[in-house]
Amino acid sequence: MSDRQLADWRQLALKLESEVNKVVVGQSNPIRLITTSIFARGHVLLEGDVGVGKTTLLRAIARGVGGAYQRIEGTIDLMPNDLVYHTYLGEDGKPHVSPGPILEAGEDLSIFFFNEINRARPQVHSLLLRVMAERTLTAFNKEHNFPHMLVFADRNQVEKEETFDIPSAARDRFMMEIPIVVPQDKDIMESLVFDTRFHNVDQLVGGVAESILQYKDLNGFAAMVQDSVTASPTLRKYALDLWRATKAPMDYGVKVSGVDMNRLVLSGASPRGMSMLLAAARVNAWLNERDTVLPDDIHAVFHETIAHRLVFSPVYEMRRGEIAREMLDGIVNSVAAP
Numbered sequence: 001m002s003d004r005q006l007a008d009w010r011q012l013a014l015k016l017e018s019e020v021n022k023v024v025v026g027q028s029n030p031i032r033l034i035t036t037s038i039f040a041r042g043h044v045l046l047e048g049d050v051g052v053g054k055t056t057l058l059r060a061i062a063r064g065v066g067g068a069y070q071r072i073e074g075t076i077d078l079m080p081n082d083l084v085y086h087t088y089l090g091e092d093g094k095p096h097v098s099p100g101p102i103l104e105a106g107e108d109l110s111i112f113f114f115n116e117i118n119r120a121r122p123q124v125h126s127l128l129l130r131v132m133a134e135r136t137l138t139a140f141n142k143e144h145n146f147p148h149m150l151v152f153a154d155r156n157q158v159e160k161e162e163t164f165d166i167p168s169a170a171r172d173r174f175m176m177e178i179p180i181v182v183p184q185d186k187d188i189m190e191s192l193v194f195d196t197r198f199h200n201v202d203q204l205v206g207g208v209a210e211s212i213l214q215y216k217d218l219n220g221f222a223a224m225v226q227d228s229v230t231a232s233p234t235l236r237k238y239a240l241d242l243w244r245a246t247k248a249p250m251d252y253g254v255k256v257s258g259v260d261m262n263r264l265v266l267s268g269a270s271p272r273g274m275s276m277l278l279a280a281a282r283v284n285a286w287l288n289e290r291d292t293v294l295p296d297d298i299h300a301v302f303h304e305t306i307a308h309r310l311v312f313s314p315v316y317e318m319r320r321g322e323i324a325r326e327m328l329d330g331i332v333n334s335v336a337a338p
Helices: 001-024 028-040 052-063 122-134 186-194 201-206 215-228 233-246 272-289 295-309 314-334
Strands: 045-047 070-075 085-089 095-099 109-115 136-139 142-145 149-155 177-178 265-267
Touching: 001 028, 001 215, 001 314, 028 177, 028 215, 028 295, 052 070, 052 109, 052 201, 070 122, 070 149, 085 265, 122 142, 142 215, 149 265, 177 295, 215 272, 233 272, 233 295, 233 314, 272 295, 295 314
Parallel strands: 045 149, 045 177, 070 109, 109 149
Antiparallel strands: 085 095, 136 142
C-alpha cells in the first residue's frame, strides 16, 4: 500500500472523528477507540449509565461510516428468531413473515446495535455470537452474508433484575469494552442540559456528513493497515510479557488493594484477546502517522481490549471494574517497556 493511500484514509478517519465530536461532545477518547475498532474490524461492548448518549453516538458513527444501521432492544422475552424474522397477520388475515433486523439490510448491514444485551436470554446471545464470529446466517433455506457488519452492544449496568450476565467466552468475542461516562467539564455539562440543539437527536445526527468512509472498502483497507504497520521483536516480547502478567500478576509484583492476589485471577487474556490488542495497537500507530507499533500504542488500547476478558474469582466479580483498572494499571507500571 502506498503512503498516499494510508494518508488519504487517515484523513477520512479523522474527518469521521471530527464530525462525531461535534454531535457527541466530551467523548473524544471513546470516539477515538471506536474509530480504532472500526479500522481493526472489531466488535464493541459499550459500558455506561442510561442516558449518556450511547445511542446518539452510534447513530452518528453509522451515518459517517455508511451502509445500513439496525438496532434491537434486549428484553426478557426476546427469542433468537426475533433477530432473524418477524411474523404478523396481514390484511388478508393470514400469517406473514418479514426479515428481522439482521436480515433486513442484507449485505449492506454495516452497524448492528444490540441495546441492553444482558436483558436478553443466553440463547439470543448464542445466535448473535455465531453471527459475529462467522458473519453469516442460514435462514429461509439460504445462507446470508454480512461481510461489513460490526456489532455494538450495550450492557445495562444499573438494573440487575431480569438480566443475564454475559459469559466470559461471549465477552471474548468483542474486541473492546469502551466506557461512556458523563463529561465532567462544567461548560460541556451546561451545554448538554441547556443548549437546545442537543435535545433533538434526529436533527443533531442529521448534521453529520454521510458516508465519509467507503464501508465496502473497509475490510480490504483494514487488512492493508495490519500488513503495513510492523512490530519489532522487542515490542513483541513486551506484548508477551503483558500477556503473562494478566495470567499471573503476582509474578510481576502487581498488587491490588484489598484483594488476595493468590485468589484473584482465574483466567487472564486469551490468545484471541492478545491478537486483537495488537491489531488495535497497529491501527492506533497508523492514526498517529507511524508505521511501527510503540508501547504507547499498546497502552492506548490495553485496558479496553483486555479488562473485559479477565475472569476473576466470584468473590471479586462485584468489584470487577475497579479491580481490573487497578490491576491493569499495575501491570503497565510493573512490566518493563522497551
